[in-house]
Amino acid sequence: MAQSRRGCGCALAALLLVLIVAGIVIVPFLLRWWREKPPPPSGAELRVHVLNVGQADSILIISPAGKTVLVDAGNPGGGRLVQAAMNRAGVSAIDLLIATHAHADHIGGADEVINNVTVRRVLDSGVTNTTKNYADFLGAIQARGVEYTTAEPNQNFDLDGGARVSVLAPIKPFFTASQLRSGGNEPNANSVVVRLDYGSFSMLLTGDAEAQTEDRMIASNANVAAKVLKVGHHGSRYATSEDFLRRGRFETAIISNGADNRYGHPSQEVLDRLRAANVRVYRTDLHGEIIITSRGEGYEVKAEREATGDIFAGRTPQRDDSSRSGFVQYGDFGPPPRAPRNRNNNSNAARGR
Secondary structure, eight states: OHHHHHHHHHHHHHHHHHHHHHHHHHHHHHHHHHHHOOOOOOSSOEEEEEOOOSSSOOEEEEOTTSOEEEEOOOSTTTHHHHHHHHHHTTOOEESEEEEOOSOHHHHTTHHHHHHHSEEOEEEEOSOOOOSHHHHHHHHHHHHHTOEEEEOOTTOEEEEETTEEEEEEEOOSSOOOGGGOOTTOOHHHHTOOEEEEEETTEEEEEOTTOOHHHHHHHHHTTOOOOOSEEEOGGGGOTTSSOHHHHHHHTOSEEEEOOOTTOSSOOSOHHHHHHHHHTTOEEEEHHHHOSEEEEESSSSOEEEESSOOOSOTTOOOOOSSOGGGSTTTTSTTTSOSOOOOOOOHHHHHHHHHHO
């Protein structure tokens, strides 16, 4: 009888131990699932406008409830393009402006936007830059009294109507210069990466995040799987790795780049990786502005125009970007030159007057 009780006690102790271990493993998983679970969709339309701003990034998100997010604001002087797109979309204010990083092709037009329309909050990577563009950006925030927030993983921004933006990166400690791979730079590697969720629709917006940023997100168990990918760094070969594409299981990829860029964006390597992964590709250099809509179940992609070139044909850089670390970052090679004036046409026009 005593042996039976002892045996029963041992079994109960073993069962209790199993339950404790299971709780330790399962409870954090359930808590994380509950925290990451997006709210139910309202059924109203979500719109994502990937703007055609040349060799730069700017993406306007309009939630089903009318809240607005602007992810980057294009090149210096490009604020007018962003504001024109806002006007076309019927948007008069920005609830959240996300500055993915401090390079001029992402925050160059941000000060114009902040100075000319109502911006309620700015989310910044926290990685500073000594350029005039970044100083103008910070100056506009201060002058207009805009709420400033530094991005941290697991931050959630409710856009109402069932839509939500979540921060996946940068993950501290920030990448330093000594940790960067060939072709990398600190602002890019520490880009703000966010995901947009609305019902079964999801989109990953990666700024200029590089392959090592992707690796760090995967190692941290960030939820990188999404229906749509905004391709990192305009299609640079230093981003959008095979492992990242495999983990992301993306159906559609959007590349924001300019037809006149000299960086070789998008690179043939990235386009080949996207094609091998059976990802449908859209490019602003070929398609113009790209609009994605969803009512929380499925999504539709519309382009401003039909592509006039081969979508999977990469561009050739004017020199080998592997020969110089960081060459493909904006500003290292400078923006494309202005087209030369046609003297014959000018003289003819003068004679016509």
